[in-house]
Amino acid sequence: MNNVLVLPMLIPLLTGFVLLFLRPSIRAQKMISILSLLSLVAVSVRILLIIRGEGIIRLDFGGWEPPFGILFVGDSFSALMVLTASVVSALIIAYSFTATERRMENMFFYPFAFFLVAGVNGSFLTGDMFNLFVCFEVMLLASYVLITLGGGKVRLAESMKYIAINVVSSWFFLVALAFLYGTVGTLNMAHISVRVAEVGQGPLLSAISVVFLIVFALKAGLFLYFWLPGSYSSPPGPIAALFAALLTKVGVYALFRTFTLMFYHDEFIIMTIIGTMAVVTLIGGCLGAIAYTDIRQIASYNVIIAVGFMMIGLAIFNEEAFKGSVFYLIHDMVIKALLFLIVGAMVYLTGKTKITGMSGLIRNYPVLGWLLFLTTLGLAGVPPLSGFIGKMYIGLGAVEGGNYFLLFAGFASSLVVLYSMLRIFMNCFWGETIINREDQRPYPARRLIPIALLGILTVGIGVGAQALEPFVSDAARVMANPGLYIDAVLGEVES
Amino acid sequence: MEFHMTILVGILVTVAVYLLLSRNMVRIILGTAILSHAVHLLLITMGGAGEGKVPLLRESDGPYADALPQALILTAIVISFATTALLLVLAYRTYEESGSDNMNTIRRIDRE
Amino acid sequence: MKENDVILRTVTRVVVFIILTFGVELFLSGHHNPGGGFVGGLVLSSALVLLYVVFDIETVHQGVPFDFRKIAAFGAMVSLLSGTAAAVLGKPFLSQGFGYFDLPIFGLTELATVTIFEAGVALTVIGTVVTIILSISKDV
Numbered sequence: 001m002n003n004v005l006v007l008p009m010l011i012p013l014l015t016g017f018v019l020l021f022l023r024p025s026i027r028a029q030k031m032i033s034i035l036s037l038l039s040l041v042a043v044s045v046r047i048l049l050i051i052r053g054e055g056i057i058r059l060d061f062g063g064w065e066p067p068f069g070i071l072f073v074g075d076s077f078s079a080l081m082v083l084t085a086s087v088v089s090a091l092i093i094a095y096s097f098t099a100t101e102r103r104m105e106n107m108f109f110y111p112f113a114f115f116l117v118a119g120v121n122g123s124f125l126t127g128d129m130f131n132l133f134v135c136f137e138v139m140l141l142a143s144y145v146l147i148t149l150g151g152g153k154v155r156l157a158e159s160m161k162y163i164a165i166n167v168v169s170s171w172f173f174l175v176a177l178a179f180l181y182g183t184v185g186t187l188n189m190a191h192i193s194v195r196v197a198e199v200g201q202g203p204l205l206s207a208i209s210v211v212f213l214i215v216f217a218l219k220a221g222l223f224l225y226f227w228l229p230g231s232y233s234s235p236p237g238p239i240a241a242l243f244a245a246l247l248t249k250v251g252v253y254a255l256f257r258t259f260t261l262m263f264y265h266d267e268f269i270i271m272t273i274i275g276t277m278a279v280v281t282l283i284g285g286c287l288g289a290i291a292y293t294d295i296r297q298i299a300s301y302n303v304i305i306a307v308g309f310m311m312i313g314l315a316i317f318n319e320e321a322f323k324g325s326v327f328y329l330i331h332d333m334v335i336k337a338l339l340f341l342i343v344g345a346m347v348y349l350t351g352k353t354k355i356t357g358m359s360g361l362i363r364n365y366p367v368l369g370w371l372l373f374l375t376t377l378g379l380a381g382v383p384p385l386s387g388f389i390g391k392m393y394i395g396l397g398a399v400e401g402g403n404y405f406l407l408f409a410g411f412a413s414s415l416v417v418l419y420s421m422l423r424i425f426m427n428c429f430w431g432e433t434i435i436n437r438e439d440q441r442p443y444p445a446r447r448l449i450p451i452a453l454l455g456i457l458t459v460g461i462g463v464g465a466q467a468l469e470p471f472v473s474d475a476a477r478v479m480a481n482p483g484l485y486i487d488a489v490l491g492e493v494e495s
Numbered sequence: 496m497e498f499h500m501t502i503l504v505g506i507l508v509t510v511a512v513y514l515l516l517s518r519n520m521v522r523i524i525l526g527t528a529i530l531s532h533a534v535h536l537l538l539i540t541m542g543g544a545g546e547g548k549v550p551l552l553r554e555s556d557g558p559y560a561d562a563l564p565q566a567l568i569l570t571a572i573v574i575s576f577a578t579t580a581l582l583l584v585l586a587y588r589t590y591e592e593s594g595s596d597n598m599n600t601i602r603r604i605d606r607e
Numbered sequence: 608m609k610e611n612d613v614i615l616r617t618v619t620r621v622v623v624f625i626i627l628t629f630g631v632e633l634f635l636s637g638h639h640n641p642g643g644g645f646v647g648g649l650v651l652s653s654a655l656v657l658l659y660v661v662f663d664i665e666t667v668h669q670g671v672p673f674d675f676r677k678i679a680a681f682g683a684m685v686s687l688l689s690g691t692a693a694a695v696l697g698k699p700f701l702s703q704g705f706g707y708f709d710l711p712i713f714g715l716t717e718l719a720t721v722t723i724f725e726a727g728v729a730l731t732v733i734g735t736v737v738t739i740i741l742s743i744s745k746d747v
Contacts, residue, residue: 003694013687014682014688015688018681020676022508059699060603061699061701062702063698130567134574144581152592153589157601159585159597160520160585160586167530167582170574170578171530174537175537177538177540178537182540187563187567551640553639580736584739584740584742
């Protein structure tokens with residue numbers, strides 16, 4: 001019993017509800033937000049350290065023991081994800097203190113941002129398939145509200161599409177859950193894993209796992225990413241950053257959990273289907289990133305490329321590659337938040353969205369320009385920045401597993417990422433200035449601080465990878481040996 | 496029992512898909528609502544419908560039906576209720592802003 | 608829009624109280640029998656919605672001067688805090704307890720902390736339903 005495990009979901013939920021009451025006073029909302037975000041980060045660190053000391057921990061809600069009750073399970077993987085999500089969302093919300101219009105703050109922007117964080121953290125921590133569905137829905141409902149916030153014709157039309165897609169994918173989730181429950185008679189992840197191993201992953205269970213694959217692929221933007229660029233490029237900076245940093249990563253996390261813990265028996269599905277989907281995602285993402293001239297679209301396609309890259313780690317399916325994917329997930333949350341905040345700032349400063357419309361911004365906003373350059377290097381995986389470690393481990397895993405084609409696809413995509421990002425940098429920041437010193441809009445330092453902190457974080461993760469390594473290898477070890485997870489959840493009950 | 500339920504679920508999904516593919520926004524929302532009803536029925540069928548007695552201690556003495564699918568369905572109903580409500584509000588706002596409930600017209604606005 | 612709806616208005620005045628009573632009954636019976644916070648809350652909110660449909664929003668608002676968004680938030684908070692209370696007492700989150708008490712009028716009664724949780728659920732449902740109805744019907 002570890003009640004601390006529920007706090008990453010409980011703190012944001014309670015904060016959200018308290019903020020709903022404080023609508024008239026934006027100042028009070030901000031104060032409480034900061035306090036709650038700081039405690040959220042502190043709690044996540046604490047959970048990570050507890051897991052380091054005691055191994056995998058779990059919390060049975062209401063004292064109902066698994067497999068009968070619902071529970072939260074904390075292993076290194078989920079704790080790392082919770083910590084990164086908490087830090088990143090804290091910085092994004094801190095950024096939005098100065099960058100959100102008063103109109104949107106009045107429409108409950110902060111409460112719903114907190115509900116989103118609660119859903120994300122809940123999805124990372126849950127050890128029960130149905131609970132995963134519920135946490136997904138908490139997160140999605142908050143995202144529906146956030147994406148429609150403020151209105152505008154284009155936004156509303158895009159959100160209609162976004163919601164319709166997600167309602168359908170949630171429907172598939174429920175269908176998969178129904179069949180899974182009808183087949184194995186349990187929804188506890190560890191118990192499912194035991195039962196699947198007992199009966200063997202026959203055609204029926206493989207079909208169910210493919211339905212789960214479709215559901216999470218839709219949420220993560222793996223192969224089924226057609227909805228993503230539109231809905232990620234229409235909301236304003238902070239909201240787009242929250243989406244890009246957190247939402248698709250939850251889908252990626254769910255894919256890893258499902259296919260390393262429960263349905264790891266069928267090599268064809270993991271190697272061939274997921275591998276193919278990952279490569280197609282990479283190609284599609286690369287084409288989009290090169291083809292578009294709208295910087296928000298380019299950034300959105302970069303999200304897709306990253307998802308494809310992480311999925312290569314799953315398709316290779318060995319401990320080294322898992323390690324790479326965990327590193328890359330952490331890196332990607334940070335760097336996508338950074339990228340979308342900078343892109344949002346560029347759109348805000350120039351009032352334009354096409355790269356052809358901007359030029360010479362580096363004279364007006366040098367710090368922003370160099371931060372974008374840092375982001376470019378980080379995305380491409382230049383050492384010592386955070387992207388490098390993940391790419392290196394995935395590469396090592398691919399060599400170990402002999403998946404040279406996946407290796408080639410992954411690293412070719414890095415070059416395209418570099419090109420697409422340099423295109424933004426060269427076009428928008430170099431060349432003749434288009435903005436005179438006189439009518440240059442000032443960019444407040446208070447907004448630059450969260451962006452700069454994210455930039456420092458991406459350097460820090462790269463340089464300080466040594467400190468992170470024990471946690472990440474523990475996460476990869478649990479993924480490669482599902483027995484560890486199962487013992488931690490069901491061990492006491494069976495003995 | 497299972498046989499009839501399966502056919503009913505099939506019919507509901509057919510209706511829902513037809514509604515989802517139409518251009519009218521309210522029809523799409525109705526489609527999502529019917530889609531969720533179909534999956535609720537599916538859940539109850541997969542959990543073993545018609546077997547066992549009401550799982551209430553004082554009412555009968557076993558064997559009881561599995562109560563878990565009902566709990567799942569209740570949760571799913573709450574969620575689909577919230578989603579449908581949100582979609583209705585969104586459709587209304589979109590109608591207010593663009594003066595149309597036709598997805599084709601709205602998409603045209605989107606392109607401009 | 609002026610309509611002659613005397614019958615509707617008269618019936619509503621009576622029926623609303625029947626619905627409200629039924630809602631409370633459903634809520635309380637939920638502990639051992641079919642019912643509970645969600646269903647009870649839905650029935651209670653249907654009474655409110657009926658009032659809003661028959662009389663106009665301003666009139667009802669004079670009688671029921673609550674901000675339903677706040678009711679929803681308050682209800683969800685009550686539910687969460689009832690779970691947190693268990694965590695504070697050193698039990699797993701969301702643990703519930705019950706006991707039998709000899710009350711003056713009711714005799715030996717079972718009181719359970721889960722009722723507090725359910726009350727929160729009911730308030731959330733009422734708040735959400737009415738908020739949605741009001742936000743759609745604002746300017747027809």
